Amino acid sequence: MADKRKRTILIGVLVLVIVVAAAVYFSTRNTTPYVPLFSYELNQEQMQEVEDFLKKGHYDFQTDKKAILVHENEKQEILLEASRVGIPSK
CATH class of the missing domain: 1.20.5 (Single alpha-helices involved in coiled-coils or other helix-helix interfaces)
Incomplete structure (x- = not known):
């Protein structure tokens, strides 16, 4: 027993x-869809700068040949934080 x-x-x-x-x-x-972070193309240096920023911030992202894709529900937060620190540089 x-x-x-x-x-x-x-x-x-x-x-x-x-x-x-x-x-x-x-x-x-x-599970939100990925959307382009920027509405314009970045050069290679800017792409690397943004990727480094996203990695440092522990954001989930993907890249394709011409764009960086982030989760739709995080896009505005990322854009605000990136603009605050001056990324991408011109």
């Missing part, structure tokens, strides 16, 4: 841990 109870408690704890881990994983995923 005691072994069955221990096994039931262990299974319950494992299920709880799995449910909590799944909830944390799915609640922290950013």
Whole structure:
């Protein structure tokens, strides 16, 4: 009887841990679409400068040949912070 109870408690704890881990994983995923950060093309030096800024700020971003893409819901925050520190330079 005691072994069955221990096994039931262990299974319950494992299920709880799995449910909590799944909830944390799915609640922290950013599923908003990526949009271009700037409406104009950047030269290579400016691209590198912006990429370094985004990495330093721990922002999730992607790059393609001519643009830097960020999550739509973070774009305004990033633009404000970048303009505050003068990025990209002209």
